[in-house]
Amino acid sequence: MRIALDAMGGDFAPEAVVKGAILAAQQLEQEDVILLIGKEDIVQSLLNEYGYSGNNIQVVHASQVIEMGEHPTKALSQKTDSSIAVGYGLLKMQKADAFCSAGNTGAMLVGAMFSVKAIEGILRPSIGGLVPKVNGGYGIMLDVGANADCKPEVLEQFGEIGSIYAKYVLEIPNPKVGLMNLGEEEGKGTVVTQAAHQRLKTNSSINFIGNIEGRDLFNDKADVIVCDGYTGNIILKMAENIYDILNEKNMHDPFIDKFNYEAVGGSPILGINGNAVIGHGVSSPKAISNMVLQAQKMVASKLSERFRKNYSE
Template identity: 50%
Template sequence: MKVGIDILGGDFAPDANLSGAVLAKNELPSDTTLVLIGDKDQIFSGLSALGANPDDFEIVHAPDVITMHDHPTRAIPQKPNSSIAVGFDLLANKQIDVFASTGNTGAMLVGAIYKVNTIPGIIRPCITSVLPSIDGTQAILLDVGANADCKPDVLYQFAVVGSLYSKHVYGIENPRVALLSIGEEESKGNLLTVATHKLLAESDDLNFVGNIEGRDLFLGKADVVVCDGFTGNIVLKQAEGLYGLLRKRGVKDDEYFNRFNYENYGGTPVLGVKGNVIIGHGISNDIAVKNMIKHAYEVASSGLSAKINEAFN
């Protein structure tokens, strides 16, 4: 398997990305090839500084950078030699099995949709986040920012792709799906959640367990939690903020709250596109990059994209 890594994306590039790649190389199966995409000179000098052998990696020269300030829809065509654009070219041409980046999230979403293409039948691709549960399990929340405005049929599809992700990557045979709302009753919520509840409740393809309230998100009541990207992004940022406050208050050795650290998860797949695309946090350090690469390997190994395509076609 070939895992493509954007070496120039993120706040701490290229150092954190190269260090994370070296760490991941030591933990992945020996038949895995890490393809480092970025400025060739920076990659060689960075690997040398880390004491790593460049021959252990495949290196693809892509000297330009899509920054966090570049416009997502214009960046890829304007910078065809950027690490993100080259990475998507490699993925689209099946020269790599999965492409991972901590770079410009908007550009990654645009590249996933227009370079790799959306799976037929998918209305809108989405991204996820992990919700650590107090019982030791974890749930996935989707969408968390790709789609601020949604309609009921879009949320229904989030439930389907979320269930497939939970089943094939996390090994949960019959994932419990819940809808995030302001009350457990099916009549509670806004027009979107009430209409979505009806669609989910009538489905024979999902293990729908009803509405879930914000206070129950971390109690292990569901394996997949569905919401629009506006709401999901607020939940995600609130959880990150709470973790930061706990650290500032000296809570640093709590086994449960340590699971809120984004470094543990590394990245999230773009669900609903024809290829395997993983987006990491822009502030990722080497540990987060390592875990992003490992998750990229897991997603590609599971054949998740192909299984979603099969489900919708």
């Protein structure tokens, strides 16, 4: 498989990305290739500097860079040879099976919608957040930021999309779907979550277990956690911050350390024609490497094709 990686994306790019690509290359299959997209001379000289001599990394030239603070739509339309635009171009032409970037999150989202586009039948592509579980493994929470407001039917579909992700990428048979809410009883919650509850309950394609609460995030009640992007984003950033606080206090634990963004490397964009992963702006080489390995898993499990089959055929 071929995984495109934005060499210019993130606060510590290109150095951290090139280092991360080398780390990931050591763990990929022999036939897998990382397409490292960026200014060719800079990227190639870093590969030389770090002593990379394998043949799992190929450099793809892109003359422009979309900076972290730029307006996504404007930047994408003006910088057609930027690493993000080139990456999505490769994905669209199926010259890459996945595209990863720790760059401008908005540009990654907008780029997906403009190039590979949402899968027909998907109401709103979303960003998934991997949630570590106390008893081991991960769950998937969606949305974590692409859609602040979500209609009940969108939340219902998040339950389906998350179930497909959990089944094939996380390899959880019959994943349990929980609706994040302020109480367990089905009448609880906002007008939207109350309506979503009724839809999820009668959806026979998923294993809906009802409402879950903030205290259930890390336990085994649900493998798929459904919420709007406003709520998911707050939860995700709060968890990351608690990791930072404990890390600063030198309090470490294998479970808590999984709150660190480095552990999973990035958040998948779900529901588009292709596999894309968005990394954290401050991504370290380890985070970049884990982002690439996450993309590998998505490709290997044929995630995007499964969504397409489920919704468009």
